[in-house]
Amino acid sequence: MGVRSWELGVGEKRSSTPSPKTQLPTPNWADVARHAILLGFGVLMAFPFIWMILTSFKPFEETLSSPPTVLPIIWRPDNYAEAWRAANFPRFFLNSGIISLSTVFGTLLTSTLAAYAFARLRFPGREAFFLVFLGTMMIPQEVTLIPNFVLLTNLPCPIPADVICNPRGGWFDTFTAVSVPWWVSVFSIFLLRQFFLSIPNELWEASQLDGATHLEYLWRVVVPLSIPALLTVGLYAFVASWKSFLWPLIMTSRPEVRPLQVGLSTFALEAGTYYHLLMAASTFTIAPVVLLFILVQRHFLESIARSGLKG
């Protein structure tokens, strides 16, 4: 299928996996040293997670002990239930779910259409538009932060439902304000365009003979063929949206629309020293994304690797 050319950089390197080592049954001291270093740093990298989980099972008094205990003397799984109730975490999860999934949906929709236009349709100014799109990737979020805040608090409100927009004017404190500005991703458009370009043109010619329009061809042929690329784009959008902090921090002020990260942040600043609860809350905050990552890690890491190839 058309995947080949897209994966070019990755395909050719597989064959040349590095410095072929002599495969001897005797211990290879270079490899032992390699493992020792990697393992040492691995423990360092994983330590915060280990410490987070260990602390999350300790009772409050035990977190205060100095020097700290390594394994909890008393295991207290109740911390999780307590943390879950201490702030409105069910609501924060729901909010994050709504925001992230709508962002995934929006990004996939706008990116697929735009990528198809750039890859397959002829129109005047196409290359210029593409350059403008790529150029916008240079704009840091910090510049647009203040203007977007002003703009969104001044936008008109056509649908007066309070999670969509504020009837008293503006989109401040709504799901739309947190999510809609991120329904476009130039990186995704670029990635999908590369993928669409690799789909042989004969398929379009055949569909055209059957009387298909571009939209029908896109939906019935291109999209089904591009599932891996769409998956990557969707995954990026999900992780980015789930992780985002600064934007929802400034655009929300009430728990009904606050996503998980902002909820956790507020909880952490309020709960101060209740580290047993904070660690439990941190654990269940990161659990969904970590599990998702471990499930699809190969796919995820390979597409990241690809993005940096031939830099």
Next chain:
Amino acid sequence: MTLSEAPTTIVRNLMTVSQAAEPVKVAVRAPASSTAQRAARRWEAIQGYGFLFPALLLLLLFHVLPVFYALFLSLFDARVFRDMWAPGPFTGAGNYGRLLTNPEFGQSLANTVWFAGITVPLGLFLAVFFAQLLNARIWGRTGYRVTYFLPYVTSTVAAAVVWRWIFQPRIGVANAVIEWLGLPGLQWADEPRGIFMLFGQFVGLPLEGWLGGPSLALVTVALVSVWYSVGFNTVIALAGLTTIPADLYEAARIDGAGRWDLFRHITLPLLTPTLLFLLIVETIRSFQSFDFFYQMMAAQPVPGAKVVTIYLYQQGFKSFNLGYAAAIGMLLFVIIFALTLVQFRATRDRVVYAD
């Protein structure tokens, strides 16, 4: 992904754009003259604009026009206002003037530069080091890759909460380890004094002012930041390493080159495109760093760790100096843009491509 991948992606694809046009041109049939063909082409163009419209609208509305609005806003003494086109008294370049003479902004910029000066070299060095170690057929390679990458997918807020707990001055585990080693515990993210000053005090050397170095609070956040992004950089560096043809190493080894020679004369030069990419991405990332500073210091960093983004946040959303904050954003934009350009120019001639 995010904008952090912008520069090289763009540079890399300026070429692709013109290439992409090729197959399309082939598809154009003989000189189109009939009205039917012209109508078909017009219809295709209309569809093209239609397909582009949703993305273009969002991009213009939330990413391009705001830059111009930021420029507009930065020319006013804008605080809280009702009409977005009349945000307050016009002051021209007043905000920029105030900004450039404000020692608080100067300090925050210096902090950001220190932060980049620590995270970028350390992050790049570790990434190449790890990638070099992982670039072999070793057992458990996937496990290592996943472990090293894990911080990058967790939320910065949760990570900051955990690190704050680890670096807690009284009961944190970091100080427990240090004290167990017989050294005095540290204030970590709450320590406004410079790291050289602290070290100087420990060995009895008075280091003040500039000699005191960046605050320990800043260095603490820098270490956490490196921990957070090193997995991403390693994956990219590893991808760069695996594109180096194995026969180059073979040939060099036959000529009697040692391990270090191989690294110095083959790996490093051929890795330069990847290193340039990482250099730019990491620099941009370090200048934009906000979450860890905000969360690890309870939204109130000590002066020695107040970076530009935090200053912008406080000015914009705590004091509601919106015009002034917009000016900070514009300056940050200009600095990041200039840095990217300089890095690209300065290293362009040294970048080596294998093919």
